[in-house]
Amino acid sequence: MTFLILLIKASLIYGGLLVTAAVMTLAERKISARIQLRIGPNRVGPGGVLQPLADGVKFILKEEITPDGANKGIFRLAPIMAAVPAMLTVAVIPFAGETVIFGLDFGLLSLTDLDIGLLFVLALSGLSVYGVILGGWASNSKYSLLGGLRASAQMVSYELSLIMTALTVVALSGSMDLREIVEVQNTGNPLAWNCFTPVIGQVGLILFVIATFAETNRHPFDFAECEPELVGGFHTEYSSMKFALFFLGEYCAMTVMACLTTVLFLGGYSVPFWEDAPWMVELATFMAKTSFFLFLFIWVRWTLPRFRYDQLMNLGWKVFLPIALANLLLAGAFISLT
Amino acid sequence: MTNVTNKVLEYAAGNSSDLELDPDDPLHGELMKINVGPQHPATHGVLRLSVELDGETIVSCDPEVGYLHRGKEKTCESLGWRKFLPHTDRLDYVQPLLNNTAYALSLEALAQIEVPQRAQEIRVLMMEVSRIMAHLIYLGTTAIDLGAVSMFFFTFTEREKAYDLLDAWSGHRMNNSYIRMGGVYADVDEAVAKSIEEWLRAFPAKIDEFEKLLTSNAIWNARNRDVGVLSAEDCFALSLTGPNLRGSGVEWDLRRKMPYSGYETYDFDVPVGSAGDCFDRYLVRIEEMRQSVLIALQALDRLKQSKGGDFLARDRRYVLPPKGRTHESMEELIFQFKVVTDMRLPKGSAYLGVESSKGELGFFIASDGTSDPLRCHVRAPGLMNVQAIPQLAQGRLLSDIMAIIGSLDFVMGEVDR
Numbered sequence: 001m002t003f004l005i006l007l008i009k010a011s012l013i014y015g016g017l018l019v020t021a022a023v024m025t026l027a028e029r030k031i032s033a034r035i036q037l038r039i040g041p042n043r044v045g046p047g048g049v050l051q052p053l054a055d056g057v058k059f060i061l062k063e064e065i066t067p068d069g070a071n072k073g074i075f076r077l078a079p080i081m082a083a084v085p086a087m088l089t090v091a092v093i094p095f096a097g098e099t100v101i102f103g104l105d106f107g108l109l110s111l112t113d114l115d116i117g118l119l120f121v122l123a124l125s126g127l128s129v130y131g132v133i134l135g136g137w138a139s140n141s142k143y144s145l146l147g148g149l150r151a152s153a154q155m156v157s158y159e160l161s162l163i164m165t166a167l168t169v170v171a172l173s174g175s176m177d178l179r180e181i182v183e184v185q186n187t188g189n190p191l192a193w194n195c196f197t198p199v200i201g202q203v204g205l206i207l208f209v210i211a212t213f214a215e216t217n218r219h220p221f222d223f224a225e226c227e228p229e230l231v232g233g234f235h236t237e238y239s240s241m242k243f244a245l246f247f248l249g250e251y252c253a254m255t256v257m258a259c260l261t262t263v264l265f266l267g268g269y270s271v272p273f274w275e276d277a278p279w280m281v282e283l284a285t286f287m288a289k290t291s292f293f294l295f296l297f298i299w300v301r302w303t304l305p306r307f308r309y310d311q312l313m314n315l316g317w318k319v320f321l322p323i324a325l326a327n328l329l330l331a332g333a334f335i336s337l338t
Numbered sequence: 339m340t341n342v343t344n345k346v347l348e349y350a351a352g353n354s355s356d357l358e359l360d361p362d363d364p365l366h367g368e369l370m371k372i373n374v375g376p377q378h379p380a381t382h383g384v385l386r387l388s389v390e391l392d393g394e395t396i397v398s399c400d401p402e403v404g405y406l407h408r409g410k411e412k413t414c415e416s417l418g419w420r421k422f423l424p425h426t427d428r429l430d431y432v433q434p435l436l437n438n439t440a441y442a443l444s445l446e447a448l449a450q451i452e453v454p455q456r457a458q459e460i461r462v463l464m465m466e467v468s469r470i471m472a473h474l475i476y477l478g479t480t481a482i483d484l485g486a487v488s489m490f491f492f493t494f495t496e497r498e499k500a501y502d503l504l505d506a507w508s509g510h511r512m513n514n515s516y517i518r519m520g521g522v523y524a525d526v527d528e529a530v531a532k533s534i535e536e537w538l539r540a541f542p543a544k545i546d547e548f549e550k551l552l553t554s555n556a557i558w559n560a561r562n563r564d565v566g567v568l569s570a571e572d573c574f575a576l577s578l579t580g581p582n583l584r585g586s587g588v589e590w591d592l593r594r595k596m597p598y599s600g601y602e603t604y605d606f607d608v609p610v611g612s613a614g615d616c617f618d619r620y621l622v623r624i625e626e627m628r629q630s631v632l633i634a635l636q637a638l639d640r641l642k643q644s645k646g647g648d649f650l651a652r653d654r655r656y657v658l659p660p661k662g663r664t665h666e667s668m669e670e671l672i673f674q675f676k677v678v679t680d681m682r683l684p685k686g687s688a689y690l691g692v693e694s695s696k697g698e699l700g701f702f703i704a705s706d707g708t709s710d711p712l713r714c715h716v717r718a719p720g721l722m723n724v725q726a727i728p729q730l731a732q733g734r735l736l737s738d739i740m741a742i743i744g745s746l747d748f749v750m751g752e753v754d755r
Contacts, residue, residue, distance in 0.1 A: 036491035142372045146394070146736070220485060220557055305557045306485025308737045309394060 005106055013111055017090050020294075021251035022052035028298050035302045059244040067140055067237045074138035079238065079245035082131025085124040086252035092117035093259045094179045096269045096282040108179065109279060117178040118170060121260060122163055125215060128253060129155040132217065135246070136234035147233025150309055154221060157316030158214035164324035165208040168331045169194055169264045182268030188275035193267035200331045205265045207324055209296070212257040214312070216250060219301035221312055258293035262286060369397055374739065376405045382479060382743065383750030385724065391736060399731035399739065401724050406754035414714035419445060419703075420519070420681055422714065426701075427513035429716060430752035433472040433695050435464040435504075437752075438517035440692040443598055444701040445519045448688035449656050456647035457521035458599045463637035464517065465599070465692070466630040467534070470541070471500050472695030473623045473630075477548060480620070480744030484561050489551060496544055499537055506530045520651035526641055535638050538631050545627055553624070562617035566730040566742040569614060576729070577722045580697030581622045582746060586614030592693040606633050616745035623747075656681060680709045689717075696720055696747055716755055720748030 026041070026049065033040025041048040066075055096109035114120050129151055136148020172194055173181040185193050195201045214221040222233075235246050262268055266289045269282035277285075307315070374387040384405035390397040410429060414422040426441045427434035439461050446453060453461075474493040481489030501511045507530045508516035508523065516523050552558045568576075573583045583590055591608040593601040609625035611618025651657050658677050659670040685707035691700035697719025704713040723746040730742045 032488075036488045037495055038491065142370060146372075150394075222485075302488045303551070304486065305481065305552070305555065305561060307557055308561055308735060310735060311560050 005104070006111075009106060009109070010111055013090060013095070014087070017087065017252060017255060018248075020255045021248055022056070024251045024254065024294060024298075025055065025247070026052050027294070028301075031295070031298045032302045035299075056244070059241055062240040064240040064242065065237070069140040070237065071138040071140070074134050076242070078131045078135030078138060079242040079249070080131070081134060082128055083245045083249035083252065085127040085131075086249045086256055089121045089124045089256045090252070090259070092120050092178055093256065093263065094182055094268060095286055096279040097277075099279040109283065110179065113177060113179040116176050118166055118176045118181070118264075121178075121256070122159075122166065125253060125256070126155070126159055128249060131246070131249065132234045135238065139234070139237035141237050143236045144234050147236070151217065151234060153309070154214055154217075154312060154316075157313050158211050158221075158320075161207055161316060161320040161324040162211035162215055164321070164328055165204050165211060166264060168200060168204045168324075168328050171328065171331045171335060172197060172200070178263050178268075182263055182270060185267035186270035186275065188270075188273055190267065190270075190272040193265065193270070195265040197334070200327055200334055201265065203323065203327050204331075205261070207320055207327070208261055208265065209293070211320065212261060213297070213300065214316070216253040216257055216297075218250075218254065218297055220304045220306045222306065254294065254297050255290070258290045258297070259286075261293050262289040382748070385743075385750055385753075387727070387731075387739065389731075389736070389739070394735050394737075396731050396734055396736060396739065399728050401727045403721070403724060403750070403753050406750045408755065410755040411714050411716060415711050418681065418709055419683060419705075419711055420677070422711070423518065424513065424515045427515055428751060429718065429755060430472075430694065430696065430699070430720065430749045431512065432475045432749055433468040434512065434514050435468040435517060436472070436692060436694045436699065438515060439465055439599070440690070440694065440699045441701045442517050442519050443690040443692060444688050444703050445656075445683065447690050448683050448686060448703060448705060449519070449653075450684075451520050451651050451653050451656060453521055453599075453651060454648035455600075456525075456641070456644040457649045457651075459637050459640045459644060460522045460526060460649060461517055461599050462601065462604065463534075463634050463641065464522075466634040466637070467500060467504070467538075469630045469695045470627050470634075471497050473627050474500075476623055476695070476744070476747045477620075480741070480747075481552065483740040483744050484558070486552065486558070489548065492544075492548065492551075496541065503530065503534050503537060507534070518650070518657075520653060520657040521649050523650075525649045531638060531641060535635070538634050538638070541631055542628060545624060549624060553621070559617065561737075561741050562615065562620060562745070564613070564615050565734065565738050566616045566619075566745055567614050568726065568730070572726070572729065573614075576726050578697065578719075578726060579722070580693065580695070580719055581619055581626060582697065582723060582726070584609065585611035585619035585622045585745075587612050592691055592698055596691065598690060598692060604633050604636050616741045619745045619747075656683075682707060682709050683711075687713075691717065694719060696723060696749070696752075699752075716752070718752040718755065720750070720753040723748040724753055 029051070030040045030048070032038075041051040044050040044054045066072060091111040092114050094108065094110040094113065099106040099109040132151040133148045136144040136146075136151065139145075169181060170176055173184040175181055175184070190196070193201075195205045213219075235243055238246060268289075269286040271277040271281055271285045274281070370391045372389050372391060374389055376384040376386040386402040386405065388400040388402060390399075408428075410425055413425055417425070423438065423441060426437040429437050474497045478490040478493035478497075481487075481493075504514060505511045507527065508514040510516070568578070568582065568586045570583075570586045570588050572578075573586050573588065579590065587610050589608055589610050592598070593604075593606075594608055606629045607625075609622050609629065611622050654670075654673040654677070656677065659667075659673050663670045664674045665671075683703075683705040685705060687702065687704040689700050689702040691698040693699075698717065699719055700717040702713070702715040702717065703711065706712045726746055727739075727742060730746075731739050734742070
C-alpha cells in the first residue's frame with residue numbers, strides 16, 4: 001500500500017513537473033507575444049493551448065543529426081545530463097502538507113523529505129551544467145565549444161552566491177530540510193516568511209532570484225546559447241529530441257528553481273492568515289507563488305538586453321559574492337540578537 | 339590581460355614580427371579561428387568576419403565583403419541614366435528614398451535642371467521619414483544583437499506604420515523609386531499627408547518609450563559604453579561620416595555644411611556625441627530621429643502653402659511629360675519617345691553628397707554626351723563603416739563585435755553594391 005501511494009505520488013509530481021514545463025513553453029511564447037505586440041501561437045487547439053503537444057510531435061519526427069567528428073557517446077549523453085538532474089531535484093520539494101485524496105491518506109505532499117533536502121537540490125542542479133559543457137565539447141563545433149566554456153565559467157561564479165544565499169535561509173530556519181524550512185514560516189502570519197525578515201530577507205531574495213537566472217542559463221545570462229554571437233551556443237549542432245531534451249531540462253530547472261525560491265523565501269505552501277489550510281488550498285498557494293517567479297523568468301527575458309560574459313563574472317565574484325557573505329554574517333547577528 | 343595576449347595583439351597590429359606561441363601553454367597555446375558570417379544571425383546580411391580568438395579575446399578581425407555583389411555600378415552603364423533609378427532603391431534597401439534623391443541630385447547637377455520648390459519640399463519630407471525608418475532598423479537590430487529582442491518588434495511596428503504611409507504615398511512599400519530626375523513621381527495626396535503628420539506627431543512619444551527601455555538600462559550602458567571608441571582622427575582616417583563621425587564629437591552634417599534641397603532654410607539641431615563610443619552613436623541616432631520629425635513637420639507645413647505647385651520640372655529634355663498629354667499632343671509624344679529611348683546628359687561629370695542615415699551618400703556620374711553612361715560610382719557610407727570594424731574589434735571580447743557592428747550601422751546591399 002505504501003509503495004502504491006508512493007507510486008501515485010511520484011507519477012503525480014513528475015507528471016506535474018513535465019506538464020508545467022510544457023505549459024511554460026506555451027506561456028513563454030504567449031507572454032513574449034503579448035510583450036512584443038504580437039498574437040502568438042493560436043492555431044493548435046482553442047487559443048493555441050495544444051501548441052506544446054504539436055511541438056513535441058514535431059521534435060520527435062525531426063531528423064536526428066550527429067555531426068561528423070562528434071564524440072558520439074558524449075554527444076548522446078549530454079542532453080540526458082542536462083535534463084535528468086533538473087527532474088530529480090523536484091523529489092524533495094514540499095508542495096503541500098497532510099494530503100488526503102478520496103479518503104486515502106497520502107501523507108505529506110512531497111516525494112521524500114530529506115534531512116539534507118536543500119543540499120540535495122543544490123548538488124543536483126550543479127550537475128546539470130555538465131550537460132551543457134559536454135554537449136558543447138562533444139559537438140565538434142567552435143561555437144558550441146565557446147558556449148560550453150562560457151557555461152562552465154558562469155556556473156562556477158554563480159553557484160557560490162546561490163549557496164551562500166541559501167545558507168542564510170538555513171541559518172534563519174535552523175534546518176536544511178525543505179519541509180522544516182516551510183513549517184517554520186507557516187504560522188498563519190505572512191510576516192513570518194523569510195522574505196520579510198528585515199534587510200536580510202529582501203537582499204537574500206533578490207540575490208537568490210538573480211542567481212537562479214544565472215544557474216538556469218536564462219536571459220540576461222544566457223551566454224551559453226547567446227544567439228547573436230554563438231548562433232545557438234552549446235546546442236548549435238543538436239536536433240530533434242536531443243535538442244528538445246535540452247529545452248526540457250531548462251524549463252524543468254526553471255520550474256524547480258522557482259519552487260525553491262518559493263520554499264526558501266515565500267513560505268512555500270503556507271497560506272496567509274490560515275495556518276491549517278486544507279492541502280488543496282496549500283497546493284494552490286504554492287502554485288500561485290511559483291508561477292509568479294516563472295512569470296518573472298519570462299518577463300525579464302523579453303525585456304532586458306544581455307550581459308557581456310566578463311561583466312557577468314565581475315558581477316558574480318565582485319558584487320554578489322561579497323553581498324551574499326555580508327548577508328550571511330548579518331543573518332548570524334540577527335539570530336543571536338533574537 | 340596577460341602578457342601572452344598582449345604579445346599576440348602586438349603581432350596582429352604589425353608592431354611585432356615574431357610570434358611564438360608555446361604549444362604547451364594550456365591557456366594561450368593556439369589561436370582559434372572562427373567565421374562569424376556570412377550566414378550568421380548577427381551580421382546584418384552577408385558580411386563575413388574571419389575572427390581569430392585567444393580565449394574570448396579578439397586578436398584579429400578581418401571583414402570580408404562582396405557576398406552580395408550584384409554589379410550595380412556596371413549595370414548603370416548598360417541600362418542608361420533613367421532606368422538605373424530603381425536599382426538605387428536596392429543599394430541601401432532600408433532607405434530607398436534617400437538613395438533616389440542622391441542619384442537624382444547628381445543627375446540634376448550635371449543636366450543643370452531646376453527642381454521646383456514643391457518637389458524639394460516633398461523630397462525633404464521623404465528623406466527625413468526615410469532617415470527615421472533607417473534609424474529604426476539600426477535601433478531594432480542593434481538591440482536584438484545585444485539581447486533586447488522585444489525592441490526589434492517595437493521599432494518594426496513603427497516602421498511598419500511608416501511603410502503603410504509610403505505605400506499610400508508613392509505606391510510602393512519598399513522600393514519606391516518615387517524621387518525622379520527633376521522632381522518627384524507624383525504629388526502629395528492630402529489625406530496621406532494628414533496621416534503622415536499624425537504619425538510624425540505621435541512618434542516622439544514612441545522614441546521616449548524606446549529610451550525608457552534602453553538609455554538608462556544598466557545592461558545597455560554596460561554593453562555600449564567604452565566599447566568601439568572612435569576618436570575624431572580615427573574617423574577622418576577611415577573616412578567615416580554621418581552619425582559615426584558625429585558620435586565622435588565632430589559637427590559635420592551635409593544638410594548644414596553643403597545644403598541641398600533647401601535644407602538651409604529648415605530649423606534643426608545637429609546632435610554630436612563626445613566619447614565616440616557605441617553609446618554616443620546610439621544617442622546621436624536617437625536625437626537625429628527627433629530632429630528628423632521636426633524637419634519633416636516643417637516640410638509638411640510648407641507643403642500646405644505650396645499646394646498646387648509643380649512637383650516635376652518641365653524640362654522636356656530629361657523629364658517625361660504627363661501621361662495624359664502624350665495622347666493629345668504630337669510634341670509631347672516625341673519628347674516622351676526621346677526621353678525613354680535616348681536621354682543624353684551633357685558631357686562632363688558631377689558628384690553631390692547627401693546626408694544619408696549612415697553617412698555621406700553620393701553618386702559620381704560621368705557622361706560622354708551619349709545616352710550611355712560612362713561611369714556611375716556610388717560613394718556608399720556603409721563600406722567605410724565596415725572598414726572600422728577591425729580596428730574597433732581588436733583586443734575586445736567576442737561579444738563586443740555585436741555592439742560594434744550594430745553601432746557602425748551598415749547595410750550590405752550598399753556595401754557590396
